[in-house]
Amino acid sequence: MLSERRLEVLRAIVQDYVGTDEPVAVGSKALTERHRLGVSPATVRNDMAALEDEGYIAQPHTSAGRIPTDKGYRLFVDKLAGVKPMTAPERRAIQNFLDGAVDLDDVVGRTVRLLAQLTRQVAVVQYPSLTRSTVRHVELLSLAPARVMLVLITDTGRVEQRMIDCPAPFGETSLADLRARLNSRVAGRRFADVPQLVQDLPDAFEAEDRGTVATVLSTLLETLVEETEERLMIGGTANLTRFGHDFPLTIRPVLEALEEQVVLLKLLGEAGDSSMTVRIGHENAYEGLNSTSVVSVGYGSGGEAVAKLGVVGPTRMDYPGTMGAVRAVARYVGQILAES
Amino acid sequence: MLSERRLEVLRAIVQDYVGTDEPVAVGSKALTERHRLGVSPATVRNDMAALEDEGYIAQPHTSAGRIPTDKGYRLFVDKLAGVKPMTAPERRAIQNFLDGAVDLDDVVGRTVRLLAQLTRQVAVVQYPSLTRSTVRHVELLSLAPARVMLVLITDTGRVEQRMIDCPAPFGETSLADLRARLNSRVAGRRFADVPQLVQDLPDAFEAEDRGTVATVLSTLLETLVEETEERLMIGGTANLTRFGHDFPLTIRPVLEALEEQVVLLKLLGEAGDSSMTVRIGHENAYEGLNSTSVVSVGYGSGGEAVAKLGVVGPTRMDYPGTMGAVRAVARYVGQILAES
DNA sequence: TGCTGGCACTCGCACGCGCTGAGTGCCAAG
DNA sequence: CTTGGCACTCAGCGCGTGCGAGTGCCAGCA
Numbered sequence: 062m063l064s065e066r067r068l069e070v071l072r073a074i075v076q077d078y079v080g081t082d083e084p085v086a087v088g089s090k091a092l093t094e095r096h097r098l099g100v101s102p103a104t105v106r107n108d109m110a111a112l113e114d115e116g117y118i119a120q121p122h123t124s125a126g127r128i129p130t131d132k133g134y135r136l137f138v139d140k141l142a143g144v145k146p147m148t149a150p151e152r153r154a155i156q157n158f159l160d161g162a163v164d165l166d167d168v169v170g171r172t173v174r175l176l177a178q179l180t181r182q183v184a185v186v187q188y189p190s191l192t193r194s195t196v197r198h199v200e201l202l203s204l205a206p207a208r209v210m211l212v213l214i215t216d217t218g219r220v221e222q223r224m225i226d227c228p229a230p231f232g233e234t235s236l237a238d239l240r241a242r243l244n245s246r247v248a249g250r251r252f253a254d255v256p257q258l259v260q261d262l263p264d265a266f267e268a269e270d271r272g273t274v275a276t277v278l279s280t281l282l283e284t285l286v287e288e289t290e291e292r293l294m295i296g297g298t299a300n301l302t303r304f305g306h307d308f309p310l311t312i313r314p315v316l317e318a319l320e321e322q323v324v325l326l327k328l329l330g331e332a333g334d335s336s337m338t339v340r341i342g343h344e345n346a347y348e349g350l351n352s353t354s355v356v357s358v359g360y361g362s363g364g365e366a367v368a369k370l371g372v373v374g375p376t377r378m379d380y381p382g383t384m385g386a387v388r389a390v391a392r393y394v395g396q397i398l399a400e401s
Numbered sequence: 402m403l404s405e406r407r408l409e410v411l412r413a414i415v416q417d418y419v420g421t422d423e424p425v426a427v428g429s430k431a432l433t434e435r436h437r438l439g440v441s442p443a444t445v446r447n448d449m450a451a452l453e454d455e456g457y458i459a460q461p462h463t464s465a466g467r468i469p470t471d472k473g474y475r476l477f478v479d480k481l482a483g484v485k486p487m488t489a490p491e492r493r494a495i496q497n498f499l500d501g502a503v504d505l506d507d508v509v510g511r512t513v514r515l516l517a518q519l520t521r522q523v524a525v526v527q528y529p530s531l532t533r534s535t536v537r538h539v540e541l542l543s544l545a546p547a548r549v550m551l552v553l554i555t556d557t558g559r560v561e562q563r564m565i566d567c568p569a570p571f572g573e574t575s576l577a578d579l580r581a582r583l584n585s586r587v588a589g590r591r592f593a594d595v596p597q598l599v600q601d602l603p604d605a606f607e608a609e610d611r612g613t614v615a616t617v618l619s620t621l622l623e624t625l626v627e628e629t630e631e632r633l634m635i636g637g638t639a640n641l642t643r644f645g646h647d648f649p650l651t652i653r654p655v656l657e658a659l660e661e662q663v664v665l666l667k668l669l670g671e672a673g674d675s676s677m678t679v680r681i682g683h684e685n686a687y688e689g690l691n692s693t694s695v696v697s698v699g700y701g702s703g704g705e706a707v708a709k710l711g712v713v714g715p716t717r718m719d720y721p722g723t724m725g726a727v728r729a730v731a732r733y734v735g736q737i738l739a740e741s
Numbered sequence: 742t743g744c745t746g747g748c749a750c751t752c753g754c755a756c757g758c759g760c761t762g763a764g765t766g767c768c769a770a771g
Numbered sequence: 772c773t774t775g776g777c778a779c780t781c782a783g784c785g786c787g788t789g790c791g792a793g794t795g796c797c798a799g800c801a
Contacts, residue, residue: 088764103774106765124765124780298638299656316639428793441745446794464751464793 063115069098070108071117072141075129079379082303086126131342131376134354138339138380145381147389151179155389159397169294172370172394177297179386182374183319184297185357187329189368196247196255199281201240206230209277213284221287225280227273235270239277252285291368293322304375314349315373328355329369335359337384342376352376356383360391362398370394403455409438410448411457412481415469419719422643426466471682471716474694478679478720485721487729491519495729499737509634512710512734517637519726522714523659524636525697527669529708536587536595539621541580546570549617553624561627565620567613575610579617592625631708633662644715654689655713668695669709675699677728682716692716696723700731702738710734 063071073096077087089102089109098105109127112118117133120126129137147155158175162168169186176184200212207227215221242265246258259278263271298319301312318324324347331346332338337358343351350373357371370391372383403411413436417427429442429449438445449467452458457473460466469477487495498515502508509526516524540552547567555561582605586598599618603611638659641652658664664687671686672678677698683691690713697711710731712723 086764090764101774102764103776104772107773110766120765122780122782124763125782126764296660299653299660302653302656313639313642316642320636320639425792430793442793443745443747444743447744450795460794462751462753464795465753466793 063112066098066100067108067112068136068141069096070105071112071129071133072137073098074109074112074118074127075133075137075141078128079377086121086128088126091126128377131344134341134376134380135344138341142381144337144388145385147385152389152393155179155393156396159393162397165398168394168397172390173294173296176370176372176386176390177300179390180297180372180374180383181303182297182300182372182378182383183295183315184370184372185319185325185329186294186370187326187368188292188294195249195251196285198248199240199243201236201243201277203231203233203236209236209273211277211280211284213281221284223280223284225277227276229269229273231270231273235266235273239266239274243281255285256282291326293325295319295325297372300374311352311375315353318347318349319373324349329357329371332357332359332369332371335361337388338371339380339384354378354380356380356387358387358391360395360398362395403452406438406440407448407452408476408481409436410445411452411469411473412477413438414449414452414458414467415473415477415481418468419717426461426468428466431466468717471684474681474716474720475684478681482721484677484728485725487725492729492733495519495733496736499733502737505738508734508737512730513634513636516710516712516726516730517640519730520712520714520723521637521643522640522712522718522723523638523655524710524712525659525665525669526634526710527631527666527708528634529631535589535591536625538588539580539583541576541583541617543571543573543576549576549613551617551620551624553621561624563620563624565617567616569609569613571610571613575606575613579606579614583621595625596622631666633665635659635665637712640714651692655693658687658689659713664689669697669711672697672699672709672711675701677724678711679720679724694718694720696720696727698727698731700735700738702735 070092073092074087077092077095089105092098092105093100093102109118112133113120113127116130117136118127119130121128155175159168159171162171165188169188173184173186176186196213196215198214200214202210202212204210204224207230209225209227209231211223211225213221213223239262242262243259246262247255250258259281262278263274266274298316301315304311304315328340328345328347328350332340332355335358337356340355340357342354345351345353345355352375353373354376355371355373357369359367359369361367371387374383410432413432414427417432417435429445432438432445433440433442449458452473453460453467456470457476458467459470461468495515499508499511502511505528509528513524513526516526536553536555538554540554542550542552544550544564547570549565549567549571551563551565553561553563579602582602583599586602587595590598599621602618603614606614638656641655644651644655668680668685668687668690672680672695675698677696680695680697682694685691685693685695692715693713694716695711695713697709699707699709701707711727714723
C-alpha cells in the first residue's frame, strides 16, 4: 500500500502536469517548490521511484521528469480528487444559456456548444430521437392458440418481429379485432404518441382477452423503445488542436472515432447508468481513443437517465474541473427537459 | 493575353503541385522533365516570370519554385481543366452504396461518407428538413382595407410576420372567415403538408375575394419555405489531417468554420443555383476558409435543385477529380431521391 | 523576335556539433 | 527514514556548414 505522502506526491504530479500545456514532464525539484510537501527533493525522488515501480507514473525518456500513467490518472480520479463544483456565476451562466432553447434540437445543440466551451474539449451529447419515426403498420399472426407473432413496420421501412406467449388462448376473431383497432389508432402516428393512443385498448375487449391484449401492447411498446433511434451531436472539435504539439498522429484516430457514431454510442452506452463515468486512455475499448479520456454521465428529464452526455479529451486533462462541468450541465439539461 | 504555351505551363505547375503532398514548390527543370512542353527550362523560366507578373503564380520565398495563387487556380479551373468523369466502376460503386439507404437521413449519411471517401476531403451535405416542423397557428390582422398582416407561429415557438398588400379591399368578416378556415386546416400539420391542404381554399370565397385569398396563401407558403429548417451533415473531418504538415494553424479555423453551421449554410447558399461552383481560397467570404476551396453543386429529386452538397479541402486540391466526384454523387443522390 | 545554354547568385533545409539545464540514481551521513 | 551531495544522462537549442534546387540575366543563335 502506498503511504499517505506518496499519494500526495502523485496528486501533485498530476496537478502540475495537467496544469501546464508544455510538453515537459514534472521533476522532483519543481514539485517541492510548487507544493508544500514538507520534504526535500531527494525524498520526493525516492517516492517517485516507488510510484514508478507500482506503475502509477513513468518517464518518457531517461533523465526526464515523470508523467502519470493511465493507472496513475485512475488512482487520482478515484481516490485523490473530487469533483470540482461549478461556481455560482458559472451555474447561472449555464442556466441562462440553456433557458433560451426553443425545442429539443436546440437544447441539444446548445448543450453541446456549452459543454465544449466550458471544458475546452470535444463535447458529445447523445439523445433519443423519438419524434421522427412513425408506425406504418402492425401485423399480428396466430402461430398457436396462445402464441402470437407481432410484426412492426415503420415508415423508414424497418421491420421488427417478436414472439409473444399469451397468458390465455386467443381466438382468431379477437386477434383480427385487435389488429384492426391497433392499426386504426397507431398507423401513421409517431412512436412517441403510441403509448397514450393504445392505453385504453384493453377496455374494448372481453375480460378473458384483456390479459393477452395487455401483453401484446406492452411488447409493442418495448419494441418501439428499442427501435428508437439514438442520435448524437458533437461539438468543439476545434479544441482538438490543443491536444499535443505533435498531434497529426494523435488527432487523426480521434477524428475518425468521432465520425463513427456507432463507436461513440457504444462508448457512452457502456458507461454506468446514471452516475458519472470516467474512462481513461486504454480503458476505452476503441483503440483510436487510447490516448484520450471520456467523461460521461446520464441525464434525463425525470429522475432516471434517458440519455448520456460527456466529453472526450486528452488523458492529460483537468479531471475535477471537467467532471464538475459535465455534471452541472447534465443536471441543468435534465431540469430544462423536465420543465418543457 | 497569355500565350498558349504559358497556359500550358500553368497547367503543368498546378498539376505537379497538386499531385504531390510534399511541401516543395515546383521548379522549371522538374517541369520540363515531367511534361512534354517541347521547350527548355530557360524558356519555362521566362514564362514563369511572366505568369508571376500576372499574379497567377508566386514564389513562397526567393529562389524556391513557384506555387499557384488563388488566381492561378481560378484560371486553371475555368479554362484549363475540365471535370474528370468518374469511371464506370466508380459510378457503379456510388450507385450501389447509395441504393442501400432506407430513409432520407440514411441517404444523407451515406452521401456524406461516400463523398468524403471519394474526394478524401471534408464532405458537407445540406438538406431541407421539411418534415419536422408543424404549424401551431396562423393569425391574420387587418391593418387597412387592403393591407393584411400575416403572423405564423410554429410549434417550435418561432414567429414570423409578413405584410400583404391585397389586390382588392378585404372585409373584416371575410378575414375572420379565412382565418378560421385556415387554422382548422393547417393547425398542427406539417409544413410539407400545408400546400395541398390549402390549395382549394379560394373556392370557398366570393369571386371578389379570391384574389386576396390567393395572395395570402401564397405569402404563407413562401414563409413556410423560408422557415424550413436547413440541416447539415458533415463528414470526413479526419481528412483534415492531410492538410499541410504545419497545420495546427491551418486546421483550427477550418474546424471552427465547420462547427458554425450558419457559416456553411451561407457558403453553400451563395453558390450558384444548380451548376457546379468552385470557390477558391480568398473567394470564400469566411476568413477561416481563406486557404481552402469549396466545391459545391445543387442536387434534387426532380429537375431543379432543392439543396446543395459539396466538399471543402485545401486550395491545393485535385480540382478535376473533386468536381467529377461531387457532380457524380449529386446526380446519383438526385436519382435516389426521385425514386423514393 | 523568341528560344536556348551558360553562369553567378540566393537561400531553405538537413546535418553535425557542443553546450546547457533539468532531472535522475546512488550513497553516505544525520 | 530523510537529507544533501555528486556524478551521470540526455532532450532541446543555437550555430555553422555544405548541398542542391531554383532563379535572373545575358549573350548567341534561328
